Amino acid sequence: MIFGAVADDLTGATDLGLMLARAGMSVVQAIGVPREGVPLPEADACVVALKSRTIPAAEAVEMSLASARALRAAGARQILFKYCSTFDSTDEGNIGPVMDALMAELGAPVTVACPAFPENGRTIYKGHLFVGDLLLSDSSMKDHPLTPMTDANLVRVLARQSRHTVGLVPFEVVDAGAEAIRDVLGQASREGTGALVLDAVTDAHLVAIGEAVADMPLITGGSGIAMGLPDAYRRLGLLGEASAADADPHVPGRTAILAGSCSAKTLAQVAAAAEAGIAHRRLDPAALVAEATPVAGLADWAADQRADRPVMIVSSDTPEKVRALQREHGKGAVAEAVEHTMGALATALVERGFRRLIVAGGETSGAVIGALGIEALRIGREIDPGVPWTYSTTAEPLALALKSGNFGAEDFFLKADGVLS
Known part of the structure; x- marks a missing residue:
């Protein structure tokens, strides 16, 4: 296993699994925290689907840590904490607390946060999340019954949830490509900035981000952040060429x-x-x-x-x-x-x-x-x-x-x- 993901809900896990499968990785989706002593199926990637988005933060942390440990034990060299492309959370969490706990568990001095998914109208510019042409705070997400999103500034939202200093990798840097992104990540690590929100408005930006973060122990974001990872793994010699997917089974009924x-x-x-x-x-x-x-x-x-x-x-x-x-x-x-x-x-x-x-x-x-x-x-x-x-x-x-x-x-x-x- 090369890649493991801890997803805070089921549909988000499936979305991520599709992103990886389309790029030629073999993908298994496990439902719930993997049972101790039961090996995970062999695959290039495993996505653990939790139901942790709106439960108390301490419970979400416990489930996420247990899942990450199971993925690491199965060989995953990189962990993604996957959340919704609309950053669904409250000021108490659960994105920040889970991110902080995983950083400590994996010894990650710095991580990234990027829920962008341009294909579905989710883009980030100057740290602000847009849903189509609307700021997140002007979209229907402001009325979400459990996680009303009334602030579109992701740097500000994440800073209210996390113990770490939160910064931004702005559009100009992301648009310059993977090497420029790596330089900013390295500088942030030296300066003690723990988490960086990344601007992304096109698929090309997500591909560059994937190239830049492929060797980080922990990344966080929506499924879009994984868009560039499979090819980056291939360039690192970790993954073979894409193979044809198996035919879907016929399910009558x-x-x-x-x-x-x-x-x-x-x-x-x-x-x-x-x-x-x-x-x-x-x-x-x-x-x-x-x-x-x-x-x-x-x-x-x-x-x-x-x-x-x-x-x-x-x-x-x-x-x-x-x-x-x-x-x-x-x-x-x-x-x-x-x-x-x-x-x-x-x-x-x-x-x-x-x-x-x-x-x-x-x-x-x-x-x-x-x-x-x-x-x-x-x-x-x-x-x-x-x-x-x-x-x-x-x-x-x-x-x-x-x-x-x-x-x-x-x-x-x-x-x-x-x-x-």
Whole structure:
């Protein structure tokens, strides 16, 4: 193993796995902290998918350290702490505390932070994160129910979370290429700057960053930061030439869409699927909190619909309605109720012959994977930038499209099912 990643949610881990697989690396995605004494599968890269983005920081640190130790024991020479391309966190963490702990664990005097992903509209300029043409703080992320992002200046955001001094590698340096980036990283290490946010507005910038950081023990960022790593590893003699990916397995069975994200992107995708005539049911989040949702009845309704078309079950709602419910019941209670219901629904649907699940939202995806008891996934065909089909490694595989709330085109749900048809 050359590369190991600790991802703070499931869909982000899948996004990263796709980035590496597209560049010819063999990739395994492990679900949860690797069990002690159970060896990780052989691969060029292993991405450990945690559910640590919004849990207490101390717990996120503990899980991340345990995962990094397992990856290092399996031979990984470089660790990436992978978080969302919109830097989802609060002033208490969890990005800064996990980064600090991993730096201490790996003996890294300096690391980098770069969540940019231009292909999906995430760019960084003068340390400010943009979502499309909007500053992060002006985007729909300002209304996120768990991690509202109201400051677009990543240097400032990370400095509030980390014990380290945080600096910036500005556009002019990144645009000058890998050698210029290395020079600034070296200077930062000598001057005691622990973490550096890197500007990046094009894929060429990410490739240069990958070349510059390929020999660092720890890097942090979104999946885009890995874009240039495979070729850099090849130049270092660590990785062979790209090989053709195995054919995706054929997974017969029905398709269900489970939408739990409340992002503007997912809400638009839900609306597009409903307008296209996809049979759907909307869950009442208040009823979920009250445990008044009949999961078995919903699964029976899904099984009674046309077998040649997907069905869709939605708990997503507008930010205003979600905030009102959180004020009444608390953020944790609402999130737990939604995740528990979606996990139970996934299990009930599989029992009724649904073998293809399209899941929207990182927390929802984690709940579904946990409920189904899946421990590892293989990366398959890409649906939209950053979102592939994945396949469980069980004897009778399930096909799962696990989508970050903010990813995918408006017709994603319709397109995803068509990829496997």
